[in-house]
Amino acid sequence: MSGNIWVIAEQRESELKKVTYELIGEGRRLADEVGSKLEVVLLGKNITHLAESIGFYGADKVFVADHEALEKYTTDGYAKVITNLIKAQQPAIVLFAATTMGRDFAPRVAARVGAGLSVDCIELKLDENKSLLCKRPVYAGKALVWEAILTRPQMASLRPNVFRPARRDESHKAEVEKVPVEFAPGEIRTTVKEIIKGATGKVGLTEASIVVSGGRGLKGPENFYLVENLAEVLGAAVGASRAVVDAGWKEHAYQVGQTGKVVTPNLYIACGISGAIQHLAGMGSSKYIVAINKDPDANIFNVCNYGIVGDVFEILPILTEEFKKLLAES
Amino acid sequence: MNIIVCIKQVPDTTTKVRVGKDGKHIDPGGVKFIVNTYDDFAVEEAIRLKERFGGEVTVISMGPERVKEALRMCLAMGADKAIQLWDPAFEDSDPYTTALILSKAIQQLPYDIIFCGKQAIDRDTMSVPVYLAELLGLPQATLVVKLEVDPNARKFIAYRDIEGAKEVIEGLLPAVISTQWKLNEPRYPTLPNIMKAKKKELKELNAAALGLDSAQVGEKGSRVKVLSMELPPPRSKGKILKGDPREVCRELVRLLREEAKVI
Amino acid sequence: MTFQLTEEQRMIQMTVREFARKEIEPIAGKWDRESLFPEETISKMAEMGLLGMMVPSEYGGAGLDTVSYSLAMQEIAYACASTSVIMGVNNLVCEPLLKFGTEAQKQKYLVPLAQGKFIGSFALTEPGAGSDAANQKTSALLKDNFYILNGTKMFITSGSHAKVFITTAVTDKAARHHGISAFIVEKGMPGFSIGKIEDKMGLRASDTTELIFENCRVPSENLLGKEGEGFKIMMAALDGGRIGIASQSVGIAQACLDAATRYAKKREAFGQPIAEFQGIRWMIADMATEIEAARLLTLQAALLKDRGLPFTKEASMAKLFASEMVNRVAYKALQIHGGYGYLKDFPVERYYRDARVTTIYEGTSEIQRNVIAKLVLSTED
Ligand SMILES: Cc1cc2nc3c(=O)[nH]c(=O)nc-3n(C[C@H](O)[C@H](O)[C@H](O)COP(=O)(O)OP(=O)(O)OC[C@H]3O[C@@H](n4cnc5c(N)ncnc54)[C@H](O)[C@@H]3O)c2cc1C
Numbered sequence: 001m002s003g004n005i006w007v008i009a010e011q012r013e014s015e016l017k018k019v020t021y022e023l024i025g026e027g028r029r030l031a032d033e034v035g036s037k038l039e040v041v042l043l044g045k046n047i048t049h050l051a052e053s054i055g056f057y058g059a060d061k062v063f064v065a066d067h068e069a070l071e072k073y074t075t076d077g078y079a080k081v082i083t084n085l086i087k088a089q090q091p092a093i094v095l096f097a098a099t100t101m102g103r104d105f106a107p108r109v110a111a112r113v114g115a116g117l118s119v120d121c122i123e124l125k126l127d128e129n130k131s132l133l134c135k136r137p138v139y140a141g142k143a144l145v146w147e148a149i150l151t152r153p154q155m156a157s158l159r160p161n162v163f164r165p166a167r168r169d170e171s172h173k174a175e176v177e178k179v180p181v182e183f184a185p186g187e188i189r190t191t192v193k194e195i196i197k198g199a200t201g202k203v204g205l206t207e208a209s210i211v212v213s214g215g216r217g218l219k220g221p222e223n224f225y226l227v228e229n230l231a232e233v234l235g236a237a238v239g240a241s242r243a244v245v246d247a248g249w250k251e252h253a254y255q256v257g258q259t260g261k262v263v264t265p266n267l268y269i270a271c272g273i274s275g276a277i278q279h280l281a282g283m284g285s286s287k288y289i290v291a292i293n294k295d296p297d298a299n300i301f302n303v304c305n306y307g308i309v310g311d312v313f314e315i316l317p318i319l320t321e322e323f324k325k326l327l328a329e330s
Numbered sequence: 331m332n333i334i335v336c337i338k339q340v341p342d343t344t345t346k347v348r349v350g351k352d353g354k355h356i357d358p359g360g361v362k363f364i365v366n367t368y369d370d371f372a373v374e375e376a377i378r379l380k381e382r383f384g385g386e387v388t389v390i391s392m393g394p395e396r397v398k399e400a401l402r403m404c405l406a407m408g409a410d411k412a413i414q415l416w417d418p419a420f421e422d423s424d425p426y427t428t429a430l431i432l433s434k435a436i437q438q439l440p441y442d443i444i445f446c447g448k449q450a451i452d453r454d455t456m457s458v459p460v461y462l463a464e465l466l467g468l469p470q471a472t473l474v475v476k477l478e479v480d481p482n483a484r485k486f487i488a489y490r491d492i493e494g495a496k497e498v499i500e501g502l503l504p505a506v507i508s509t510q511w512k513l514n515e516p517r518y519p520t521l522p523n524i525m526k527a528k529k530k531e532l533k534e535l536n537a538a539a540l541g542l543d544s545a546q547v548g549e550k551g552s553r554v555k556v557l558s559m560e561l562p563p564p565r566s567k568g569k570i571l572k573g574d575p576r577e578v579c580r581e582l583v584r585l586l587r588e589e590a591k592v593i
Numbered sequence: 594m595t596f597q598l599t600e601e602q603r604m605i606q607m608t609v610r611e612f613a614r615k616e617i618e619p620i621a622g623k624w625d626r627e628s629l630f631p632e633e634t635i636s637k638m639a640e641m642g643l644l645g646m647m648v649p650s651e652y653g654g655a656g657l658d659t660v661s662y663s664l665a666m667q668e669i670a671y672a673c674a675s676t677s678v679i680m681g682v683n684n685l686v687c688e689p690l691l692k693f694g695t696e697a698q699k700q701k702y703l704v705p706l707a708q709g710k711f712i713g714s715f716a717l718t719e720p721g722a723g724s725d726a727a728n729q730k731t732s733a734l735l736k737d738n739f740y741i742l743n744g745t746k747m748f749i750t751s752g753s754h755a756k757v758f759i760t761t762a763v764t765d766k767a768a769r770h771h772g773i774s775a776f777i778v779e780k781g782m783p784g785f786s787i788g789k790i791e792d793k794m795g796l797r798a799s800d801t802t803e804l805i806f807e808n809c810r811v812p813s814e815n816l817l818g819k820e821g822e823g824f825k826i827m828m829a830a831l832d833g834g835r836i837g838i839a840s841q842s843v844g845i846a847q848a849c850l851d852a853a854t855r856y857a858k859k860r861e862a863f864g865q866p867i868a869e870f871q872g873i874r875w876m877i878a879d880m881a882t883e884i885e886a887a888r889l890l891t892l893q894a895a896l897l898k899d900r901g902l903p904f905t906k907e908a909s910m911a912k913l914f915a916s917e918m919v920n921r922v923a924y925k926a927l928q929i930h931g932g933y934g935y936l937k938d939f940p941v942e943r944y945y946r947d948a949r950v951t952t953i954y955e956g957t958s959e960i961q962r963n964v965i966a967k968l969v970l971s972t973e974d
Contacts, residue, residue, distance in 0.1 A: 073497075074499075075460075075469070075470060076469065099493060100472075100473055100490070100491070100492040100493060101492070103456045103457070103460075103472070104460065104470075104472050104473075105460070106457075106460075107425070107426075107457040107460035107461045107464065108460055108461075108463075108464045110426070110553070111426065111461055111464040111465065112464070114553075115553065116424075116426075116553035116554045117426075117457065117553070117554065118554055119455050119456065119457055120454065120455070120456075133557070137454065137562075138452060138453050138454055138559075139341070139345070139347050139356065139451070139452055139454070140343075140451060140454065141562065142347040142561075142562075143347045143349065143356065143559050143560065143561055143562070144559070144560050144561070144562055145354075145556045145557075145558065145559045145560075146556070146557045146558045146560075147554050147555065147556055147557065148554070148555045148557050149553070149554055150552065150553050150554065150555055151553045189469035189501050189502065190469050190470075190471065190499045190500060190501035191499065191500050191501070192497060192498070192499050193487070193498045193499065193500050194497075194498040195492075195495050195496070195497050195498070196489075196495055196496040196497075196498065197494060197495040204492075204493030204494030204495075205493075205494070206493055207493050207494075210592075234593070243619075246619055252511060252512050253491075253512075259343075259367065259511060260511070266592045267586065267590070267592040267593070277344070278343070281343075284562075285562070287590075287592065288586070288590045288592050289568075290582065290586070291568075296570075296572075297859070297860065297933075299859060301568065301570060302859075303568075304568040305568045305569070305590065306568055306569050306570075306571065306582055306585055306586070306590075307568050307569070307570040307571065308570075308571045308572075308578050308579070308582060309570060309571070309572045310572075310575055310578065314575050315575055315578070315579060318575050318576055318579045319579045319582065319583070321579075322579045322580055322582075322583045323583060323593070326583050326587065326593065327593075364607075364611075399600065399603070399604070402600070402604060403604060403607075403608075406604065406608070518608055518611070518612045518637075518641055519604075519608050519641075520640065520641050520642045520655075521605060521608075521641055521642035521643065521646065521655040521657060521661070521665075522642050522650060522655050522656065524601055524604045524605055524608060525601055525655075525656070525657070527604070528600070528601060
């Protein structure tokens, strides 16, 4: 048994996702605490070159499964490769990203190797026996639980944008090991026919580190450009309140809240959103919340870190301009 | 088609969450239960498939006596049969053991497709559909927002909601489908159908009937265990800026850069 | 005794609640501001079986009891009082057709009404005959298999949207209220037209109109019941209708209470949420208590009706108490909102206006007291 700490890297189109660095950062911390190695598993096609840069971020070793059949993510493809590798290498702890990808295959792997899996975690710690404990939100973030993982290897998927990403240090190098991959015909039971991009613009709402959302205070779909302009300057994703989606100003894909997407960016800017409890459920665990609202009693002001009492029609253009200035300087 | 839907009864979304006496669960006092929000899409999709291709919809739920009401709601929507899985030994099952219990019930039935909601809005794990597919040896499509089924070719095409995109996947039936918002618009049961639901079959199965040993299920069989529950810390009062728009905007930008360090 | 709902009654309550809160509540404010008739929602309600709830299934209804009807009315009124009055009147119109209609009348009118294929109106009030309904002037003269109607009806709910109107007219003036008959009038019958659409304080999404009969020709087979039975038919329907208005009042009151408690917990004054002030807490306690009392009176009247027992007195009591109660509750709910309650930004302003009419229509509070007093005093000692 290697007893090492593992991270399953996430890449799409040969590009490492930001969450991967967060996993490495947390994985490194655990490995140092346990006194074991940090090993990263990378899957895909033509991705071997990424292994080196993973080393820069603190991995001791990178297992690379580079294969035609892994070009696009499939549940069966990923589950098989990772399961076999875990069986062979016996890591102590395996970390996944709690993205749509990680949440789609991690339980498969856990079931096959008999592991316990805690999902969508926001904090990890080791108890006195170096056993993993995970903190995760339940009831849409209205409560938090600490979970113990009873069977080994111990597995956890980590919520994006919560853990501190690893720092790049080009002097740090990782050993790279190629993983032989083979699939029998029909072993991967689903095929990806197409990936249709753009339902929510460039950055996915759930993985964006800044989200700018608009609410009913914008008065109509024709005014949403105010929110979009600000988002563009900040490289942020655009979100919307339920009122706006119900009114048909924006598609449901933009909806943040209890019945929409749960987002946890570093910065959430709510423009003309009153802050109904349902909305708070979707963005309440953002690191910083900024609220702009005309109504000084709007509930959103009770949860924000910074608030501006003012008319979105007046504030947003000025704010966009100010951010533009600041970002041009730096 | 033989269609199976797994549903969970969960506290209403407006429930005021308080930590219960045991420090691990929410305080059950005054909680109203509903059919899990995402399961409504699963039930609706199942009924639509039945209406289109014929067949039978069976809803299954693991949970105590009160889940019968949730099952009857699904029957009122148009499902044909319901099965309640309960045994005191099932208490505190984790997502894996929950899927194990469901899989044993499903293995006793004929099935062409199995629906689950993408996640239950209490524990929010999204894991049960995946475990279930694994335990039944089936392919899966999670987070499905659009589904095409060809019962003759025994094929499905599913549109999945992933970060910033839709992923279109194809696979063979039987399969487990987890349903996401937008897949359809769940119907409200009509009042006459609510009355008819009482006359539809609602069967109960316990651990023995499922061939499960009490060590395999509930807290004993679980691979993950809740140690404690807490409420998130209240956010400290924010800084509220008022006054000249230009001034307040400058101040906000400064605070975000210098104090919060997020820009 | 506790009032225990059956599993089905609870399921109906839950279903209608979910429907009302998701499909009606978010847009009710807009309907009110723009006086929009909730056409689409009414057809969704028809599909669910809410428009002919107590009509047996063989006549297109949901075949339910009055308790279920009351629960459903409460939930719809919670979200939108206007929508609930449209629903209430349609259910009210079904009742006399079911009890007094011929088989042909039932097939032609009751079935589509209960299914909500079209909606109905109940036309009793006249400009000079409200509480004193027996004093009506609209006349009906039988001539060659047609009744010729002349006169004006006033305050008719759904007048401009209904297809069928249960209307009363005098066929024998000398016989006073025994000379009033009931007719099924269809929109489009020659000589029938919609007059003024009233501009009201509340219930703005429900239209209230004048009906004008100018030598209106109603086929004699559209006489409902026998000649001279009209007053009895309408009064019997109103007994049931009063349970509907009581339920509506309870629903609006519950919405007031929920809005007020939500607001009181959030709004701060003198450094604490106003919900901490005893003055506010006592108002909330009184509101909750009165609502509970009204709900029980209402369900009790519904239960008596379902059991086939006399319920006129109880229905009047429920209507009287609940309608006066909702006005007190709406007053307090608005008071708790302070100045914001006086703005159209908060729904409590709409609740306050909508609540006002409940002590007026389907028999004013004074008339309810007359009914109750008469029944109380007539018991033998
Ligand atoms: C929004 C709305 C919708 C309506 N919908 C319908 C409908 O669909 N169909 C329909 O037929 N009618 C409808 N009505 C009419 C309603 O039923 C009457 O307004 C009501 O019966 C009162 O009649 P009135 O307005 O003529 O008042 P009046 O009868 O003139 O009463 C004036 C006042 O005198 C009091 N009063 C009268 N008689 C007595 C008495 N004997 N003792 C003590 N006090 C007395 C009354 O209580 C009241 O306070 C509607 C009214 C409104 C406002």
